[in-house]
Every structure is written in C-alpha cells, then in structure tokens.
Amino acid sequence: MEPSLPFPSACLSLWHRGTRSFPHLNANRLADVPNAIKYVVIGSGISGSLTAWKLIEGGAKGEEILILEAREAVSGASGRNAGHIRPDAFRGFLHYASLHGAEQAKKILENEKLVLQKIREFVQTHNIDSDFVDTTTLEVCLSQESADYQAKALAGYQAAGGDISQVQIHEGDEAKARTRVPNAIRAYEWPAASNNPAKLVQWILSDFIAKGGKLWTHCPVTRVTAHQARDTDARWDVHTARGTIAAETVIHCTNAYAGLLLPQLRTFIRPRRSQAKSFIPRSSLSGADALKKTMSLRYSAEHFFSVNPLRDGTIVIGGTGTRDGSNSEAEKWKALATFDDTGINDSLVRNSAREFANIASDSAAEPLRHGEGFDYAWTGILGITSDNAPVIGAVHGLEGQWVCAGFNGHGMAIIFTCAPGLARLVAGARWEETGLPECFQVGRLIKCVL
Ligand SMILES: Cc1cc2nc3c(=O)[nH]c(=O)nc-3n(C[C@H](O)[C@H](O)[C@H](O)COP(=O)(O)OP(=O)(O)OC[C@H]3O[C@@H](n4cnc5c(N)ncnc54)[C@H](O)[C@@H]3O)c2cc1C
Structure with missing residues (x-):
C-alpha cells in the first residue's frame, strides 16, 4: 500500500477531548521553521517526545532540538490508544520464539516488565498527573x-x-x-x-519546551534530502511546507508513517x-x-x-x-x-x-x-512490523538518520526503554549499553529490505 502522511482531520480520542487546553497543542502552527538546528525529531508521540527529552537528559542543549509534528501535538497513536500499560508476562513467548528464537523472546518479555517499572518511576519521580x-x-x-x-x-x-x-x-x-x-x-x-497517554506525553513535551526544546506542530515533513553546502555540520535537509531545516541528525519517530520518509521501511512497517x-x-x-x-x-x-x-x-x-x-x-x-x-x-x-x-x-x-x-x-x-519487533537504531547508508518505530499496537509497554536507548545510541553508546533485545535493531533489516 502507498505510504502516507497522517490524515489532517483525524478524529479526537477520549484523551484528546479531555486535554484541549494543553498550551502547546498547536505550538508554532503558523511560524516558519528555523533554518538550521542540530537535531530534528519527526513525530511528537511518546517515541519522539521521550527521545528528545532523553537527549537533553544526556547532555544535549534543549535549544539544539526541534520536534516536527504533522498535526496537533500527540495526535498519533500515543494520543489515541486504550491507555493500557500491560507488559506481556508470558503469552507472546511462543510467537516471539518462532520469529526470533527463545533467548530473544525471553528478552522481549523481560523488556516489557522493565518498561512498566520505568514508567512507574518516571511518573512518581516527576509527580506527573496522568491518572496513572x-x-x-x-x-x-x-x-x-x-x-x-x-x-x-x-x-x-x-x-x-x-x-x-x-x-x-x-x-x-x-x-x-x-x-x-x-x-x-x-x-x-x-x-x-x-494511564492517560495524552497527559503523560503532554507532560514530557511541556518539560522539553521548558528546557529550551522547540516544537512545531501542523508541520508535516515531506522529504529528507542530503545537505549540499559544506559550510556547516549539517548533513540533511528536512523539507516542510513552512521551510527547509538543515540538520546534523534526523530522528524518525513516525511509527506507522515511517515508510513515507524511509522507503526502505515501506513494506516492513x-x-x-x-x-x-x-x-x-x-x-x-x-x-x-x-x-x-x-x-x-x-x-x-x-x-x-x-x-x-x-x-x-x-x-x-x-x-x-x-x-x-x-x-x-x-x-x-x-x-x-x-x-x-x-x-x-x-x-x-x-x-x-x-x-x-x-x-x-x-x-x-x-x-x-x-x-x-x-x-x-x-x-x-x-x-505493524513483519516480524512483530520494533525497529530501533541508525538507518543503514544514511549517516545521521535514526529510527524508533514499529510498535505493533503495544508501544506503551515497549517505548519507555526504546526511546531512552535510541537517545543513548545517538549520543555514541553501543547497542549493548541500551539493554534492548538485539532483535529490535533496525540493522536486522539490511538483509531483507535494502
Ligand atoms: C486505538 C489504539 C489503541 C491502542 N491501545 C494501546 C494500549 O492500550 N497499550 C499499548 O501499549 N499500546 C496501545 N496502542 C499502541 C500505542 O499507542 C503505540 O504503539 C504508540 O503510541 C506508538 O507511539 P509512537 O510515538 O511511536 O507513534 P505515534 O504516537 O503514532 O507518533 C508518531 C507521530 O509522528 C507524526 N508523523 C508521522 N509522519 C510525520 C511526518 N512526515 N511529519 C511530521 N510528523 C509525522 C504523527 O502525526 C504522530 O503524531 C494503541 C494504539 C491505538 C491506535
């Protein structure tokens, strides 16, 4: 099927209807984008927001990070799910084992248990009112x-x-x-x-903005092309209807929509x-x-x-x-x-x-x-991915582009380790340091789709 941008007039979820006064809902909807920035994160769902937040926690300056969102803030699956953080305790084991082997299947389930613990700690540490x-x-x-x-x-x-x-x-x-x-x-x-997923992600976005981070909503990215001028560290031009941004690093947190900007993923997600x-x-x-x-x-x-x-x-x-x-x-x-x-x-x-x-x-x-x-x-x-595991890591052949996507309708029980893991990879860590299952690495796709 043909890839697509998010449809502009999506319905509202229960969570959206209860959070219409979120001050950053339509942030910068009419403003032109900045000409250049170090990091562009595409997507303001839980993957994009948490990756950006974790980049700051890891030492990046908020002013260096721009989140671009096609519609209003948190308007993708993260703002319209069923609010359930439900680690798979054992049920998926046989299925995952048939796809990735028993050891990886065990790691997938252990990761989900850890995610619940991480979200609980996050909500409690920051005193977040997300009806957890x-x-x-x-x-x-x-x-x-x-x-x-x-x-x-x-x-x-x-x-x-x-x-x-x-x-x-x-x-x-x-x-x-x-x-x-x-x-x-x-x-x-x-x-x-x-948990109310919109309130949780809106808190992350508010804190990201309070720390200097930038959010542009109603600003779909239509293309990412190689940056030609050699005058800066920029490697990529990120194209939107409100201007083009030269960026050193581009992080795709676009989940179901990833294939539009990354054609390598079109059949996989x-x-x-x-x-x-x-x-x-x-x-x-x-x-x-x-x-x-x-x-x-x-x-x-x-x-x-x-x-x-x-x-x-x-x-x-x-x-x-x-x-x-x-x-x-x-x-x-x-x-x-x-x-x-x-x-x-x-x-x-x-x-x-x-x-x-x-x-x-x-x-x-x-x-x-x-x-x-x-x-x-x-x-x-x-x-939905072809092997039921998400794709996390550096995009092969496109240095400076990264992806965190493909959560198979279960992201609330997966992303809270994947986004922090991706932020660490972007900052130079090795995969082993993320603690994530190896079968989540986007690199596994080189054989099948590139
Ligand atoms: C009805 C429903 C029920 C669900 N229930 C649960 C549940 O109970 N528990 C659970 O664990 N999971 C559930 N899920 C799945 C969960 O919501 C997702 O796995 C998770 O939210 C994915 O987060 P994300 O940030 O990767 O993607 P998203 O939240 O979809 O974020 C991607 C963002 O990227 C933006 N975007 C895409 N392309 C572009 C572009 N070119 N330019 C700019 N922006 C772009 C989108 O607008 C979107 O905001 C459910 C999902 C749905 C839809």
Whole structure:
C-alpha cells in the first residue's frame, strides 16, 4: 500500500477531548521553521517526545532540538490508544520464539516488565498527573483454545528460564469470581497499569519546551534530502511546507508513517487501524463495585478485547474483537489496512458493547440509565512490523538518520526503554549499553529490505 502522511482531520480520542487546553497543542502552527538546528525529531508521540527529552537528559542543549509534528501535538497513536500499560508476562513467548528464537523472546518479555517499572518511576519521580493507576491485569481465557495456548506459552517461557513469579493462575469458579466474567475458563494475573497517554506525553513535551526544546506542530515533513553546502555540520535537509531545516541528525519517530520518509521501511512497517471505545458503567460496576484491575478478554490470539477501568470509573475497551462473523478474516484485515483515522466503525462498537454487557452480567437485567453504557469511540493507526519487533537504531547508508518505530499496537509497554536507548545510541553508546533485545535493531533489516 502507498505510504502516507497522517490524515489532517483525524478524529479526537477520549484523551484528546479531555486535554484541549494543553498550551502547546498547536505550538508554532503558523511560524516558519528555523533554518538550521542540530537535531530534528519527526513525530511528537511518546517515541519522539521521550527521545528528545532523553537527549537533553544526556547532555544535549534543549535549544539544539526541534520536534516536527504533522498535526496537533500527540495526535498519533500515543494520543489515541486504550491507555493500557500491560507488559506481556508470558503469552507472546511462543510467537516471539518462532520469529526470533527463545533467548530473544525471553528478552522481549523481560523488556516489557522493565518498561512498566520505568514508567512507574518516571511518573512518581516527576509527580506527573496522568491518572496513572498501578494495578494488576487479568488475562481471561474465554475458549479452551485460548486456555490451552496460554498454558503452553507459560510452560515454554518457564522452560526457557523466564521469570513467572509475578503470575498468578485462577481456575474455573475462582476465575469467574475474580474477573466477574461468567464464561471465564481460567485467568492469569500479573502487574500492569492504566494511564492517560495524552497527559503523560503532554507532560514530557511541556518539560522539553521548558528546557529550551522547540516544537512545531501542523508541520508535516515531506522529504529528507542530503545537505549540499559544506559550510556547516549539517548533513540533511528536512523539507516542510513552512521551510527547509538543515540538520546534523534526523530522528524518525513516525511509527506507522515511517515508510513515507524511509522507503526502505515501506513494506516492513504497515498501517493498521485500531479502535477504542469508552463506556460509562452501570451501577453494578460503579462505586465500591467498580472494576479495579485491567483485563484482556481473550477468545484467540487475534480475537480479544482489552478492558481498562480508568481512575474515574470510565471503562475503555480496545482490541481487535469481531464476533458477528459479518466479515471474513481476509476482509477484516484488508479493511483495517489504512491510514484513515478520521472516523469509526459501528460494528466494532456493537461488538465491544456486547462484551461490556457480559462483565458482571449477573445484574445485566438492570436497565441502563440515561448516561450509562456506550459513551464514545475513536480510531488510531498502529505500525505493524513483519516480524512483530520494533525497529530501533541508525538507518543503514544514511549517516545521521535514526529510527524508533514499529510498535505493533503495544508501544506503551515497549517505548519507555526504546526511546531512552535510541537517545543513548545517538549520543555514541553501543547497542549493548541500551539493554534492548538485539532483535529490535533496525540493522536486522539490511538483509531483507535494502
Ligand atoms: C486505538 C489504539 C489503541 C491502542 N491501545 C494501546 C494500549 O492500550 N497499550 C499499548 O501499549 N499500546 C496501545 N496502542 C499502541 C500505542 O499507542 C503505540 O504503539 C504508540 O503510541 C506508538 O507511539 P509512537 O510515538 O511511536 O507513534 P505515534 O504516537 O503514532 O507518533 C508518531 C507521530 O509522528 C507524526 N508523523 C508521522 N509522519 C510525520 C511526518 N512526515 N511529519 C511530521 N510528523 C509525522 C504523527 O502525526 C504522530 O503524531 C494503541 C494504539 C491505538 C491506535
């Protein structure tokens, strides 16, 4: 499929609707860009914002860094996800092992556990008001197929030396009681968090700007070309409709859109539209009975609903569930292969509403009051990679260009180590010093796409 810039009139997410007064939302929207700067970071999502922030922490001057964002600040997936920081505790092990080997699969899962710890520390250290809720998550098996697969994955991870000490298992009636989902067969539970992603990234951007960093919004980058003049250290010209910037270093944090400026990644990172919805719970899920743990209601690997109860009691449901059988699998994936995040899909709202009604359904007969039930839906674009691992590091053959992208709809549980790792690489560190799994290195693609 043809690469694309972000669509200009994207819908607003629940988080966007609640943060319209963010002072830097439309920063410099009418100003021409500076002529030259040391670092250009493309993208103001969690990858771009945190990489820029970490560059400053590592010693770069704020004044040397410019973030360019195609739309308003944090308008990509980071501002429109389901708010779930949910490390994969074991479930993906077999899949990752089949793609990258058991050792790398183990590292991928260990990295996710570390990410939760890093975000928790970050939010606490800086006293960030991002509605962070430190909790646990329940992986609810709703089919025997899913229960069998999870048991195999847990055993495989354990056999590979994976640490499962934080995973609790609830069987049968205990699973039903803990999850309040009547058809639960088994549930696994481990630490996770709920968080308002827009507020977190907006805090990072505000602090970056307070330290001298520059943010230009509504300023899509259309091309990056070699800088011809030899009068400065600049290596690249970054082209926008509001001028061209000469830069020494260009960092692509454009996730699903990476292939537009880096044609090498066009087939490797593909867009997939995802939808999230918010529900206002009925009284049986409110007050003292409000859900306190996040969940994934799992029918199969690709058929699941994530359930994230927010601090205010609202419940956000994400995931890829389609239960009405109206589409074939092929039709479903084709329809989702798009950069269009301007609208929503009604049938996915109906599917989620059905799952929502199933939670604590012992009292579902109680009629919904005006104001309860489905509240709002929004979409966003995921960056899906061919081997389910992100691409981090120096772009081969383009010295001074770097990439941090391809988070497979799971970036809140991955990026908080990748962006700091990339900032260290840019500052001269070796890969081993980042602590990241080797299979995240963009260099792995040289054989397959260059
Ligand atoms: C509906 C939905 C639900 C999700 N739920 C979860 C969840 O619960 N948990 C989880 O872990 N993950 C979830 N994700 C995935 C997660 O949001 C992403 O993995 C993560 O936000 C990616 O961050 P990023 O900074 O790499 O990309 P983005 O946030 O997409 O940032 C990229 C930015 O680059 C900008 N850009 C692109 N091209 C250009 C250009 N040429 N010039 C200028 N700017 C450009 C874009 O506008 C965008 O702002 C979800 C995603 C969606 C869409």
